Amino acid sequence: MKRLFSLLLFIYISGATMAQDQKAKEFYDKGVKSFVARKPSDATESLLKAIEQDSTYADAYFKLGQMSETARNEGNAMKYYAKAIQFKPEEPSYRQAYTYVGTRALRAGDYQKAKPLLEYALKQSPPGSMIVKQLNKQLETCNFAIEAQQKKLSFAAKDMGEAINFKTYQYFPVLTADNETLFFTARSNEGDENLFSSQFVDGKWSKPESISSNINTPANEGTCSISADGRTLVFTSCDAKDSFGSCDLYISKKVGDEWSAPENLGLNINTHEWEAQPSLSNDGHILYFSSKRRGGFGEKDLWMSELVNNVWSPAVNLGNTINTDKDDISPFIHANGHTLFFASEGHTGMGGFDLFMTEQKLNTYTKPQNLGYPINTHEDQVALFITSDGKKGYYSFNTKQTTRLYEFDIPQELSTRFSRVNYVKGIVQDAQTKKNISADIELIDLKTGKTIERVKSDTKTGQYTAVLPNGSHFGLFINKDNYFNKSLSFDFSEKTDANGKTVNVSLEPIRKDVDIVLNNIFFDSGKAELRPESFAELDKLLLLLKGNPQVKVEISGHTDNVGKDTDNLALSQSRADAVVSYLVSKGAIATNVKAVGYGETRPIAANDTDENRQMNRRIEMKIF
Known part of the structure; x- marks a missing residue:
């Protein structure tokens, strides 16, 4: 009797469940019909009733996910797609759900979760389709990021504090070569961008000040670059009166304490398209920037122009080793003159914008290298500055509420990659x-x-x-x-x-009887043959003599007090003779130059240290 009762109970429950599934199916079919009839509210109501009847109804969850994705309701799309995958795993027709959830996991930096989802979506995608290209790129990102996280750099960024981060948004920091002046862009919630500077005094940064009333205006001025000496500034201004369109690059020079009125850099650099994010070489003669102009490889590309005879040459694209079909932006040429840092969406990284570096060699660029984790993360990393001594880095980090400046010590693993x-x-x-x-x-x-x-x-x-x-x-x-x-x-x-x-x-x-030390004249120890490093100095002196044929000069040789007096006297005379012989061989008038050796008799420092003795071993010139 007990076995009979149990059997009847099982049949009753099974029948009830089948009836409930059938009811859920009816709601589902009704929801699909409403969706096809473009009645999203009715469709949603019916599909929700379907999963009320059967909480494991995968197809209903999937359809709700599709509708939420169409409505751009990411929260609901994620929730429903995840349920569909949970209750009907490895369903080929759910490729859209796997792609959607995997993509969001990738964007959130959850690479371990994203990878199997995207792999399954790829498996179900038609060969040669556009989605295959997207999924392959995303999986490349996953694999790179997982490996990069396993090789984590020693990196700890420090907020630069309230003195520097005094507005809602601060970004694109740059410094002078001596690391004593900081320039950056800042703006408040009202939206007016301006340039500010701060001085490093007594171990801390001073309160930022507007760079100049000649530069900051009611229009937007930002994303600047500064020469090593802090006296040539190139910056971005958008919608200025003399703009060629969109955002243009402008230049200003500092004389004393005053910045000159900015000048548009002209049509060789600016177009009617977007030009911004400049980076100047140390001497202010080479300019790198980002532009969306025609002639590139995709969206925003990196370009370069050189100052020749005080005119900026037509900008040239840096080529497809650096530029991709995505955005390549925020170039920064390091003070060494050949290491270029930049941000890119197109090169393989952690997702979004990552920071990369490349080396210029013989007018070509090496394959860009990702700077690694956690300098790069799943968030966008855009603006980077590294000091000339390679010890510190500066960048901006943005959240939904604010953007602040940070500084960090350059990780040892990175510092070995550039000079x-x-x-x-x-x-x-x-x-x-x-x-x-x-x-x-x-x-x-x-x-x-x-x-x-x-x-x-x-x-x-x-x-x-x-x-x-x-x-x-x-x-x-x-x-x-x-x-x-x-x-x-x-x-x-x-x-x-x-x-x-x-x-x-x-x-x-220039006058008579003034002794001038020629610091770049070199001989091997105890010898009088000029080393090739001496020629630059001698050629400078030659220009003086040729430009002033009436001038007569004495070239004098001097030694320290090590060795015999007579030997030192002879050596100093031989060295002076070698200099005169070079000058005459290059066109100096022989009667206008004479050589005199003084040996150790005229020291300019006490012969008590190696450094002082080196100072005494010298070649001098004077007009007589």
């Missing part, structure tokens, strides 16, 4: 009057003879800044008409770290 640079700064003055003067400053690689950089000291303040890379021997030549040239020597052939130094320069007016 750091040094800087030298100071003031150029007249040696007699102590008046600040403007002079031409040229950085030459003494090993190759190539000019690396040309800058000027400020007309009013006399201030200058030059950037010196590692890996070679450099001469810094300070030139001004009617003054003797001044040269500084920096041997960074074996240097790997980076730092800065202050060197004030006094230029002597």
Whole structure:
């Protein structure tokens, strides 16, 4: 009897369940008919009743998911699609649900969840269809991100605090080469973008100030770039009166404490399309920027222009090694002059905009490298600045409510991938009057003879800044008409770290009986043969002699006090003779130059340290 009762109860429950499923099916069919008849409210009501009758009704969930996706109700679409997958897993017709849920998981940075969903969607997609291309790209992102997270960089970003983050939105930070002045864009909720600057004083950043009333206007000014010395500014202005259309790039120069009225960079750079996000080279002679103009490879591309004879050359596209069919934006050329950082949606990354780096070699660019996790995440990373010494990075991070500036120490794993640079700064003055003067400053690689950089000291303040890379021997030549040239020597052939130094320069007016040290004349120890690194200095002196054929100069050789007096005297004479022979061989009038060796008799420093003895081993010139 008990077995008979149990059997009857089972038959009753099964019949009731089948009846309930049938009722759910009726609601489902009614909902589909309403959907086809474009009655979404009726369709939703019927489908919800279907899942009330059968909470495992996968097809009803799937249809609700489709309707929610069409209505752009992401919350409901995710909820219903997930239920459909749960109750009817690996259903081929649910490819849309797998794609939708997988894509959202990818956007949220849940790569482990996204990957199997997208893999199944790909499996069910028609070969050669557009969705296959999308899914393959998304799976490439998943695989890259999972591997990148396993190779996590040592990275900890620090909010720059309320003093700097004083408005609702702050972004696109840039610094001068000495890391003492910060420029950035800021705007309030009202929407007017302006440029601000802050000084690093006593270990902290000062209260930001508007860069200049000549620059900030009721129109939007932002996303700027600054030269190494902080005196050439290129920035973006949108809808200005003299704009060619959309956003254009403008330039302003600082003389003393005043910024000049901005000038549109002209049709070689600006078009009626969007141009923005500039990045200047150290000396302000090369400009990188992003533009949506024609002639690119997709959406926004990276472009470059060079200042030649004081005219910006027609912008050229950086090519498809860097640019993709998606947006490639926010270029930043590091102070080393050959490492370019930028943001891209098109290169493989963590999803959205990631930061990449590439090296310029022989007018080509290497394949861009992702900067890695967690510098890059599933969020958009756009604007990056890395200091000239390679020690710190600055960027902006945005939430739905605000955008703030952050700083971080460059991870060791990243710092080994690009070269750091040094800087030298100071003031150029007249040696007699102590008046600040403007002079031409040229950085030459003494090993190759190539000019690396040309800058000027400020007309009013006399201030200058030059950037010196590692890996070679450099001469810094300070030139001004009617003054003797001044040269500084920096041997960074074996240097790997980076730092800065202050060197004030006094230029002597051209006159008789002034001893000028030629700092970039080199000989091997105990020998009198000129090393090739000497030629840049000698060629500068040659220009002076040829330009002033009436001038007669004495070239004098000097040594330290190590060794015999007679040997030192002979060596100094031989070295002076070598310099004169070079000058005469290159066209100097033989009767206008004479060589004198003084040996160790005229030291300019005590011979008590290696550094002082090196100062005493020198070649000088003077007019007689």
